[in-house]
Amino acid sequence: MTATAPPRSDPEAGPPSGKSAAGGRLRPRIPDRLRRVGLPYLLLLPALALELLIHIVPMFFGILISFKGLTLFFIRHWDTAPWVGLDNYKLSLQFNKTIGKDLLHSFWITCAFTILSVGISWLIGSAAAILTQDAFRGRALLRTIFLVPYALPVYTAVITWTFMFQQDTGLVNHVLHDQLHLTSDKPFWLLGNNSFWALLIVSVWKSWPFAFLSLMAGLQNIPRELYEAAAMDGAGVWQQIRKITMPSLRPVNQVLVLVLFLWTFNDFNTPYVMFGQSPPDAADLLSVHIYQSSFVSWNFGTGSAMSVLLLLFLLLVTAVYLLITQRKRGDADV
Amino acid sequence: MFRTPEQPSPMAQPKSFHWTRRIVLTILLVFVLTPVYVMLSSSLKNLQDVQGSFKWIPSSLTIRPYIDIWKTVPLAHYFMNSLIVSLSATVLSVVVAVFAAYAVSRYRFPGRRVFTVTVLSTQMFPGILFLLPLFLIFVNISNTMGVELQGTKQGLIITYLTFSLPFSIWMLVGYFDSIPRELDEAAKVDGCGPLGALLRVVVPASVPGIIAVAVYAFMTAWGEVLFASVLTNSSSRTLAVGLREYATQSDVYWNQVMAASLVVSVPVVVGFLLLQRYLVAGLTAGAIK
Numbered sequence: 298m299t300a301t302a303p304p305r306s307d308p309e310a311g312p313p314s315g316k317s318a319a320g321g322r323l324r325p326r327i328p329d330r331l332r333r334v335g336l337p338y339l340l341l342l343p344a345l346a347l348e349l350l351i352h353i354v355p356m357f358f359g360i361l362i363s364f365k366g367l368t369l370f371f372i373r374h375w376d377t378a379p380w381v382g383l384d385n386y387k388l389s390l391q392f393n394k395t396i397g398k399d400l401l402h403s404f405w406i407t408c409a410f411t412i413l414s415v416g417i418s419w420l421i422g423s424a425a426a427i428l429t430q431d432a433f434r435g436r437a438l439l440r441t442i443f444l445v446p447y448a449l450p451v452y453t454a455v456i457t458w459t460f461m462f463q464q465d466t467g468l469v470n471h472v473l474h475d476q477l478h479l480t481s482d483k484p485f486w487l488l489g490n491n492s493f494w495a496l497l498i499v500s501v502w503k504s505w506p507f508a509f510l511s512l513m514a515g516l517q518n519i520p521r522e523l524y525e526a527a528a529m530d531g532a533g534v535w536q537q538i539r540k541i542t543m544p545s546l547r548p549v550n551q552v553l554v555l556v557l558f559l560w561t562f563n564d565f566n567t568p569y570v571m572f573g574q575s576p577p578d579a580a581d582l583l584s585v586h587i588y589q590s591s592f593v594s595w596n597f598g599t600g601s602a603m604s605v606l607l608l609l610f611l612l613l614v615t616a617v618y619l620l621i622t623q624r625k626r627g628d629a630d631v
Numbered sequence: 632m633f634r635t636p637e638q639p640s641p642m643a644q645p646k647s648f649h650w651t652r653r654i655v656l657t658i659l660l661v662f663v664l665t666p667v668y669v670m671l672s673s674s675l676k677n678l679q680d681v682q683g684s685f686k687w688i689p690s691s692l693t694i695r696p697y698i699d700i701w702k703t704v705p706l707a708h709y710f711m712n713s714l715i716v717s718l719s720a721t722v723l724s725v726v727v728a729v730f731a732a733y734a735v736s737r738y739r740f741p742g743r744r745v746f747t748v749t750v751l752s753t754q755m756f757p758g759i760l761f762l763l764p765l766f767l768i769f770v771n772i773s774n775t776m777g778v779e780l781q782g783t784k785q786g787l788i789i790t791y792l793t794f795s796l797p798f799s800i801w802m803l804v805g806y807f808d809s810i811p812r813e814l815d816e817a818a819k820v821d822g823c824g825p826l827g828a829l830l831r832v833v834v835p836a837s838v839p840g841i842i843a844v845a846v847y848a849f850m851t852a853w854g855e856v857l858f859a860s861v862l863t864n865s866s867s868r869t870l871a872v873g874l875r876e877y878a879t880q881s882d883v884y885w886n887q888v889m890a891a892s893l894v895v896s897v898p899v900v901v902g903f904l905l906l907q908r909y910l911v912a913g914l915t916a917g918a919i920k
Contacts, residue, residue, distance in 0.1 A: 336825060340734035341746060343727045344796060351793040352753040355761035355768060362764060425659055428652045431644075439656060441904055446663055448903035450854040452871050453892035456878075457666045460673065460885050468669055471685035502662065514911050534648045556754075563757045566856040570875075584857075587759045592861070597763050604760035611755055 385602035422508025515549035709873035732803035806840035
């Protein structure tokens, strides 16, 4: 993003001619130099310190814990917990035993959920952004309404959906059974296999507006003349969308899909608010699964090992994704 | 609300395009608004109405749920907690991000790339990975240094402010990059130091970007559930956790739950919708490059 900055003259590295005339005259030379070199670091210090305290240090701490047998018994004095080497990882990855099998199941559920949710959200977001690109009556209002799911706090939106999915008092069954007579009885949406689809619908509902918002911003950067030139050449609306809009959006899509993937794969809020601490098997997403392994079964060592495995997986996917998309982008630029 | 140039399309659009647009946008409108309607209509129903089969039209309208929500659960208390936590996290996050973004945008120094990559990559950490370690660190800081972070609003504030920091820095770097450096130079010629140039020239010129970042930070803090459920206790509990209490009784008062959800949503939704064009403008300048 910022790496492509042209080699512009650094204001601080220029000849020290008039600069120190105002304030630096009385100061000795070396502290002045130090001040100049140190300033960017000083500006970064608060951000760096906070990131270290909240993200970086806990992450390494988490990796450390994953090698320990940390259970509730040791929580007051975590440093006395025994060192167990790779036992936690072995436990998590033994797919023929209960813990490993459940983790693998949860992993596949999460993969399916993420692919569907990101795919559908991206599709809806693109469609809505492209269809509202040209002015028509009511467009501004429509765009505003489309952003409501993004603006609503996650938990209020998910609670409302939970109410709609109630078996006997919810809107979904009222419409499907009472009004459209599509089902012979009222199905349970928050239990059993249906819970996967219920979760997916809620997830799409609240993530597509972000895709819409990003793509809308991307569309505003496409020069109008491109469309005019294409229209001169006789390209219809559909052809313009295919030949101009979609290729121009590629850089936006590259970032957008990755961000949506990471958010959805790590999503904790939606399943947790919908199902609480013990979700049905069909909707057992990884983050809640790990939360349950850590805070409900009180086995923090195993929970940490699972988190580390999750992080490694995400790093791998991200690296591969960036590699592939960058190469494609490079090809397209030539 | 969006100020995009209202130009006519370069060429007449075919009927198929108009019909696709009408149908797709109508379906989306229904999809988006149904939960909003359910929230609003159910919050005005009496208890019998929400306990029986769903009704599109309430049999009678009552504002009773809006009175009861404050008694069933100490909602006002949670509301204040959420407000204090979110506002503090927002202000601090914006200040920290402005300084960091200025350094990244205006200086070339060793470690610059490492910093941006590290900060951005924290976005992908699963929250669950550092939740427990953070909990233990907070407990240890309380024990050894006497700074109460576990179960307090301070702890939640510094946690939340780092959640929005990576995106905020990224977006502001893009924004600052688009401000001509000649403006900084001019300010320096006039006798401002680097900080003076930042505060007098760069910050005023990037107000839309800063508003966008603030909106994002506030929404992030207001909606977070995972850390709120572990890092708070009954006195520092925020809405994200407190709202669940309507449902832990044997009976769920759905009309009250919906009323409370609506009350909780209004500040963020109104704020967001009023400021959304800044967010779009900020995204255009910062994120889309």
